[in-house]
Amino acid sequence: MSVAPETLIHPALRVAVIGAGYWGPNLARNFAMSTDWELVAICDMDVERAAALARKTGNPAVAGSLDELLASHEIDAVAIATPARTHHAIAMQAIAAGKHVVVEKPLADNSVHGAEMVEAAKAAGTILMADHTYCYTPAVLKIRELLAAGELGEILYIDSTRINLGLVQPDVDVFWDLAPHDLSILDFVLPGGLTPRSVTAQGADPLGAGKACVGYLGMDLGAGTLAHINVNWLSPTKIRKMVFGGSSKTLVWDDLNPQQRLTLFDRGVDLERQEMIRADTENRKGATISYRLGDTWSPALSEFEPLGLMVSQFAASIRGARPAPTDGPSALRVLKVLEDVDRALATGSAQRAEIFDKENLDNAMENVR
DSSP, X not given: OOOOHHHHHSOOEEEEEEOOSSSHHHHHHHHHHOTTEEEEEEEXXXXXXXXXXXXXXTOOEEESSHXXXXXXXXXXXXXEOSOHHHHHHHHHHHHHTTOEEEEESSSOSSHHHHHXXXXXXXXXXXXXXXXXXXXXXXXXXHHHHHHHTTTTOSEEEEEEXXXXXXXXXXXXXXXXXXXXXXXXXXXXXXXXXXOOSEEEEEEEOTTOOSSOSEEEEEEEEETTEEEEEEEESEEEEEEEEEEEEESSOEEEEETTOTTOSEEEEEEEEOHXXXXXXXXXXXXXXXXXXXXXXXXXXXXXOOOOOHHHHHHHHHHHHHHHTOOOTTBHHHHHHHHHHHHHHHHHHHHSSOEEOOOOOTTTHHHHHHHHO
16 A cells, blocks of 8 residues: 655644543644644543543543653653643653643743743753744734734834623632733734733722732833733623734734734824924924825635644654754743732732743752752
């Protein structure tokens, strides 16, 4: 029997999904559908739940523990879809066994654990990737393209709203539940990643749930640029909107508007004219703001399932031995901002951000050790 050349070049990678609860079924379905992957096993302490998921995804094997999974099945990678507090232990054991790892958000329950995961993967030569799914959506990929091309000019401000009448989580507050989406998007689309100078936060608990249910997060991104994120579990209406205000154009992303997710506005304050007026100390009569009113247009977007692209990118990173777009260091930057939020809430003051970027990650590892 002949074998197609592409099969010889790129044999399917073997993966197991760990966790058959809320997010695991989505990962299992996309791995099962991908030509890059063979879904070998579903692992969950609730074996019946794992078996039920296996029946829906091509009947892979079922394992009741990570030890059983690693001992009984030949796999190249694992996808972790378990509570954040368990990510570190599972990932470290998988990496020690030479497996590549993709983890649902957040990367870990704290930055010390996250940094240990990044260091372990680096030392083992394996891929560590965060499943920041929004970064693989058509809209966010287009936003990244537009910002990289300088289409908006200099970014003046970013405003994000992520609110809904949502599930009050038992183990995390509204910042840790919802803000990772916005933070990972900003790290993905901003040239140089998310490196705020400082972080501020305000939270409220009107339900008496013992955690913030409504929150406002602010970041100083440098050069006068501010980013603001509003997260809320108590809103009767669901809003998913981000605004990127630039010196040339403004971009609005409305994720709940399938007909027009992205809109570019060639409108705003004429900064060049404004600077000229400010410099004109002799003639104050002309000191009025000048506005620019131009066209509005919506770029065309492809349609595909973001998780499908994510699992393909995971395979491409493994085969090419190169970092994924949402790699460990990028997920660690998101995690650090969340911890800065916790400190800001506790102290009521702005936190000077200490970001684990690619340049200072090695120094940060020394502190972990």
